[in-house]
Amino acid sequence: MKLLRRKEGPSLDTRVTALLEAATLGEGRLPEEPVAEARAVAERAGARSGLSLDHTVAALAGATGSGKSSLYNALAGHDLATVGVTRPTTSTAQAALWDGDGAGPLLDWLEVPQRHSAAPDQELGGLVLLDLPDHDSIRLSHRLEVDRLVELVDLLVWVVDPQKYADAALHERYLRPLAGHRDVMLVVLNQVDRLPPAAAERCVRDLRRLLEQDGLAGVPVLPVSARTGAGLPELRGLLGERVAARRSWSARLAADVTAAATRLDGRAEPVASSSNGRPEPAASSSNGRPEPAASSSIGRAEPVASSSNGQAGPVALPKGVGQGLTAALARAAGVPLVVEAVAKGHRHRAVVATGWPVTRWVRRFRPDPLRRLRLGAAVTAGRRGRPELEAAGRGEVVGRTSVPAASAVQQAQVETAIRDVGESAANGLPAPWGQAVRQAARSHAAELTDAVDRAVATTSLDATRRPRWWGAVNALQWLAFATLLAGALWLGALFGMDYLRLPQPPLPTAGPVPWPTVLLVGGAVAGVLLALLSRLLAWLGGRRRARRTGKALRAAIAEVSGELVLEPVREELDRHRRFTEALSLARADG
Known part of the structure; x- marks a missing residue:
């Protein structure tokens, strides 16, 4: 029979590292306040974990007249703090140490x-x-000192009295915003000797x-009387348990990490700010168990896992999200016009290259449709020694198209x-990340x-390649033209000899037709037929090349829009995914 064990959560080191990563990823996307708070928590965790872990720092905090100093003296066994009628009495924090070696x-x-010892x-x-100053002191410096130390100590002991235990300043400024810190908090109802037991x-x-x-x-609530000593043994025993466990410091830091991660999470419930600027996390966000003591300093944790199997794949966009953009860019870039010019330009160059030599020169007076759009530079690249044309021949685009x-x-x-x-x-997505x-x-x-113009120009260079x-x-056209020319010269020679009344040489024939006539007529007919057949092939090739070019242009534009x-x-x-994973790890229970 196998024993089932509860799977241990991430260590405090890992959670702090994840919080710092989440703050780094959220920088520039999230409000500055939660990002700065997360960094401060990570820095504070690193500093605290490098100091004495054998000491637990507990702070007695409360309002004016709650009897903090009297309770402090009663626990310390000496009159260390001044107790008086004039308020406020405590102006600066002071410490009482039990076995203070290494606490400096x-x-x-x-x-x-x-x-004090x-x-x-x-x-x-x-x-x-x-022993902290009063959190409701009339002096601002006292309140600021309380706020500073409340964020740093390992264990918070709130001292209240029967008259002011329901004070809104205490509950709204401190207790409610620290709802996630219940594991490192005690509440002491002091001065119960002034009340009947009921x-x-x-x-x-x-x-x-x-x-x-x-x-x-x-949260433990202990009725105590610092004057009579009632309840002090129970308070002393509870403090002794927390000190012996040596976990208050890590539980405090774990609660701080959870609270900071909650504020970073844009999908969490709205976080209310108290009058002293502390966040008020949602009631559901709490760390119900103390974090086990870390064995190493903060920052040496293992890297944050990006997925359940440790392998983070690329973030997939919704299907078809870029099709509309590619189509709009293609229309704006004049792709239909370029495709039409490719078909016409192919036919134009085919006629120039394969037409009947007698008439093809006329075609040269017509402009090349691709050249008019500055998309046909590769045709003459290197012929004229022009740098821009040579660059085009190498697939480089100089300047814009027309x-x-x-x-x-x-x-x-x-x-x-x-x-x-x-x-x-x-x-x-949450609003900040969506933006x-x-x-x-x-x-x-x-x-x-x-970028799209360069893609159109570069891709269109393939449309100028000669089949x-x-x-x-x-070559066949020039052979037919040479045949025609040979027949014409032969007949011209015969005509000249006849005109000069010179004797006629023997004239070979192909059947009843003389060979000079066969050469002349055959060359002309062959040239015309070749030209007509070439035009048909050029028309078909132009359509095919236009379709291929259109597809290539849209692919090139899709690549540009993708980039x-x-x-x-x-x-x-992907940044948001890594942020979410880091945040989830930072908020995980240990």
Whole structure:
């Protein structure tokens, strides 16, 4: 029988690394505040994990008159903090240490200069207890000090009194925004000696009710009297358990990572900000278990897995997302005009190359349709020594073609197609990432026109290649013309001899027809027939080449649109995928 084991979640190191990666990927796409917070949490986690892990820093925080300093002295066993009537009494944080060897760098990082040795107590060995200023102090510097240390300490002990335990400032500024930190939080109802036992019990029940409304159900609530000592053994025992576990620091950092990841997640429930700028995560986002202590420093974690099997494939765009854009770019680039020019240009050059030599020179006076669009430079490349033509012969495009510029309607169609690509790809994404995808689709819009024009010019060079049969037909044409010329010269010679009354030489015949006549008429008929047959083949070849060129042009334009529009969109979608995976890993329970 196999024993089923709960699959362990990612380590704290891994989660912090994932949070930092998510913040890096979200930079420039998400608001600056959550990104900066995520980086600060990662930096804070790295700093805390490099300091003493044998000490647990607990902070006594509360409002004016709640008795923090009295409780601090009672736990320390000495009168370390001044207790007085004038408020506020505590102006700066001070620390009481049980077995404080090695805690110096940790307190330096916390910037707590006042340090005291507490009464020896093996149960609290390793505890560093801070007495914080009042969180509702009339002095701003006191409130800022509380806010700073509340973000850094390992364990938060909120001290309230029967009169102010329901204070809105405490619940709205601190407790509710820290709902995800229930595992590193205690609430102490101090001064219960002022109430009858039944009234104290009612206060405890009401305080638990308020904590449940804040999302802090299950947080220990201890009734204590620092003056009489009631409840102090229970508080001391609970602190001793947390210190002995040596997990408060990692649980605190894990909760910080979860809260920062929740703020980064654009798909999460709206995050409300409290008056001190802290996020208020949704009630469902909480880390229900303490994070096990990490064995290595933050930042040495394994890389974030990009998929379930560790292999991240390319992000696929919705099917057919680029077809409309390719069609719009093809119309704007004048592809129909170029295709028609390819067919006409093929027939024109075929006539020049294979027509009857007697009349083909007339065709040279007609312009080549491709040459008029500056798409036929390769035909004469290298013949005239012109650099631009030689570059065209090497497949390089110099300058723009003469294809008519896109009309306003065609430009609007291209812009609409680009917008449709962005909208289609951004469908279902959170607003910040959807905007980033749409912006990526438009990021190279200014380069599209020239890039498509170069693609049309380069692809159209293949349309000027001479078929091999042109050379063979041209040779036959010149042979027929030579035959015609030979017959004409022979007959001319005979005519001259007859005119000069010279004796006629023997005249060979082909049947009843003399050979000079056969050569003259046969050469002419053969040339005309070859020219007519070549025109028919040129017409068929022009149609075939036009179809092939149109297909190649659309493929080239699709490649350009893929490079300048679809690829940036795909990269942005891939960035969002990696962001989501990193965020999911950062929010995973340990």
